[in-house]
Amino acid sequence: MFKPFRTAAVLGAGVMGSQIAAHLANAGLTVYLLDIPGKGSNKNELVETSFKKALKLSPPIFFTEKTARRVIVGNFDEHFDSVAAVDWVIEAVVENLDIKQKLMERLESVIRSDTVVSTNTSGLPIDAIAQGRSESFRQRFLGTHFFNPPRYLKLLEIIPTADTDPQVLERMKWFGELHLGKGVVVAKDTPNFIANRIGMYVTMLGLQALTQGYTIEEIDTLTGTIAGRPKSATFRTADLVGLDTLMYVASNLYPAIPHDESREVFRVPELLRKLVETGTLGAKTGQGFYKKQDRQILSLNPETLAYEPAKPLNLGDIEAIGKIPDLGDRLRALYRDRSRAGAFFRESILKTLSYA
Structure with missing residues (x-):
């Protein structure tokens, strides 16, 4: 038995990020959904706009309207420290290796020593995203590739690196199958996975x-x-x-x-x-x-x-x-x-x- 994740942060509120946050909320987690700040006085403008679009998707991404209240939106400038309190951080920003690497560097300075970090990249090397991070960080880092729409598509590819702690991998498999209802397949860190x-x-x-x-x-x-x-x-x-x-x-x-x-x-x-x-x-x-x-x-x-x-x-x-x-x-x-x-x-x- 493993300890289930109770809180999570999803970094990136695009089509996939918003829907992953919704599915985690469906599974009972409290989820922080963060993205880059807007340029106006309301720094949450971009994340709020993205989340409102996601709420209108058909078929619906949430079980109920009440479930949606488990998602707390914010931006990287004002609310990044919220990741310090979560059990699991999922990165779902733009498919740019340099941007992802810099985000991982920032994450490492904030998260707890037992927080699991994963990336939803669909093609970038998992190992490269964690390049330059500490051994402790790399042991808790892996790929979790959801498919669109994540509430309805059963597959979840989990991609460990050579540094990923086997217990972290087993915990993620267990949680993905039991709590998220996924058919989990462990993939090698090769281009585009399986x-x-x-x-x-x-x-x-x-x-x-x-x-x-x-x-x-x-x-x-x-x-x-x-x-x-x-x-x-x-x-x-x-x-x-x-x-x-x-x-x-x-x-x-x-x-x-x-x-x-x-x-x-x-x-x-x-x-x-x-x-x-x-x-x-x-x-x-x-x-x-x-x-x-x-x-x-x-x-x-x-x-x-x-x-x-x-x-x-x-x-x-x-x-x-x-x-x-x-x-x-x-x-x-x-x-x-x-x-x-x-x-x-x-x-x-x-x-x-x-x-x-």
């Missing part, structure tokens, strides 16, 4: 398939619910994530994995680069691989970059396969299929399993 590394690989395979004669609709049909994956599949997911974010992750991943035998899969395709350069960033700009126009969903023609109505699927008897109720039976039927659907599935699933 889920985003494999997820990016699968996304890039989908982009490659556009050059192999498959349409956006065909690829999303084959990488969606029929294969046991979310209905947003490949390209709707990319639009939701943001094409600029997708390109940023791939651009940072490629140089970080020089010995990866599948490294070339992660090279940013020219199509993705063109879309980002023209401000076509997905859902946040109203158009990406898909565009809604006059109540009709149009998809991108990768050759002309124009948006067109969906063409009929050329995937053999895909409807019959889709009606098979058991996922295992459905996947076996896809694997045996002799049409273009089966060819796509066999290549993508074997490559993905091999890479994983």
